[in-house]
Amino acid sequence: MDVLAMILVEPFARMAANPAFFVQVIWEGFVSGVLYALIALGFVLIFKASGVFNFAQGIMVVFAALTLVGLHEAGVPAWVAVALAVGVMYLLAVGIERVVLRPLVNQPDIILLMATIGLTRVLVGFGELLFGGEPKIMIANELGIPSGVWRIPLFDRVVIIKLIDLTAAIVAIAMVAGLGFFFSKTRIGRALRAVADDHQAALSVGISLEQIWVIVWFAAGIVALVTGIMWGARSDVSFALEIIALKALPVLILGGFTSIPGAIVGGLIIGIGEKVGEIYWGRLIGGGIESWLAYMIALVFLLFRPQGLFGEKIIERV
């Protein structure tokens, strides 16, 4: 009974005893959830338009942020560096399309996944060679990202909200809205969806596959750059982010591989669930459960709904 009480009663008692702290935990979870969702968004974009599961999205985030910081260190003004970083992401998209994707058209999913794992290694090695392995500080001030905090009095205590986190949330929401508009209302967006549905049919009505792929990888690169800026502003820019980026995988599974709202909802569930689980239940089994809780949530969820919350039902035929 003691054990049950420890698991089922005591954490909730602690939540009720200090609601301000609980709100703080939820907020922290919300922000990290937003950042997971941003990475997941990059995955979804590429998966939707080409069926490629882009394992390299995490390293693209690191690479984009490093390029930005590296350019700034070399003396380029902040906003010019952003423009140049966008240019670099475009070149990367073109390069990936030429070198990796074009020769691998019509290969099974697993081969494409492994190709992106190989791409990850290339970018890791290349990034370290260019920028060195040590963590760098994101140029948040130069880009005008506010750095103060808000103290909100709540239940006789104070909830601290960092303006960086607030900015990240707002930017993420704006980005999702923008992408949603892009996919449903513009000509290119519709072409992207056509390609996602059926490569060959899209080709036969005159949609250029190569062009679409470049566009979609470029879009994912821009998402990566924004994610890198936001994430880098909260902590340093380093290759350790690559492992954190793997958190986007359970997010995708919760949300469904092809759904942009799914990426957001999944991100929030994982982010908040992980923080709440760590703070209130983690210490029962020794702490540090943040490293795997997200995957376990996803695993359990998969058993009940393999296609995710908003994913398309997987229908298979022989």
Added chain:
Amino acid sequence: MLYREAGQFKTTYAEDMAVFPIRQDRIGIAVILLVAYVGVPLFASSFALTSVLIPMLVLTLAAIGLNILTGYAGLISLGTGAFMGVGAYACFKLTTAFPEVNVLVWILASGFFAAAVGVVFGLPSLRIKGLYLAVATLAAQFFLQWCFVRIGWLTNYSSSGSIEAARRELFGIQITGPGASDVARYLCVLTLLVFLTWIASNIVHGRIGRKWMMVRDMDIAAELMGVRLLPTKLLAFAVSSYFCGVAGAMLLFFHYGSMESIAFNIDLSFQILFMIIIGGLGSLIGSYFGAAFIAALPIVIKFAPQLVGLELHSAHVDQATVMIVGALIIFFLIVEPHGLARLWQIGKQKLRVWPFPY
């Protein structure tokens, strides 16, 4: 001319289905085994044995394990490193709990613990596959790694959190722990590897292996033809994790001697995955080629520039290795998706018909 098989008639089904149906192949294998057992211990330097051959052979076993799962059964796994860790920790606990039993027995037994864990994490594979399954195995990777750090019982509450190989003997010769000779450790690794490769070869060439390949090629069709998916997939997880677990135990006892949980991280999983991609998915010999390639590559990159008079910074060597491995993976996937094993097969075919092109 080397490889003429004229006059070698097969008169029974068993001969026709043999793994090495051609006499030259059998002679070749015998020569390779002879060199490995006699030539290498006599002539190889200590550096070659401890830093190249032993890790290479151990990783070959892990690659065979992953190849069974990914190459034969088509289930992608990113949790190999953690399953190897289960083997290493199980073996450590077993040898400290029952020191009187021979360590080789425990190394082979520790694989069963990894197999059990593998089956648990393989359970979702009935409902999910492909990329989704990769996430399920990532759950195994991070959860098990956390267990290695947080559960003190696994390391016998050692303050450093590391596990150590105890001194153990076989036929009066010390084979594990500090002070074991390189040759003794090498011969143990080699013997275990040959034995387990033989077992793996029998499994994948038999009824079970056929079922795995059916599931890999099209699982729904396989199900319609009467293959029960869940037992087949779980068996793949069990056998694969068994091999990985034994490899993990060998890595601890014959290579490092002392390990921390960080050694079984996701990088190890990726390294083994790269081995089977470059070596060849769904091929045992490919596991050997891939492991040899990935194990030798850093050494080649390290020493090749010195031969032509260039001095490279060691950090640059690591970065270059990472990049080259990545580029090679993409290259192989594009040019030869079946890896080095396929090149080997083509080479052999050419030798069979030489000097004619076909």
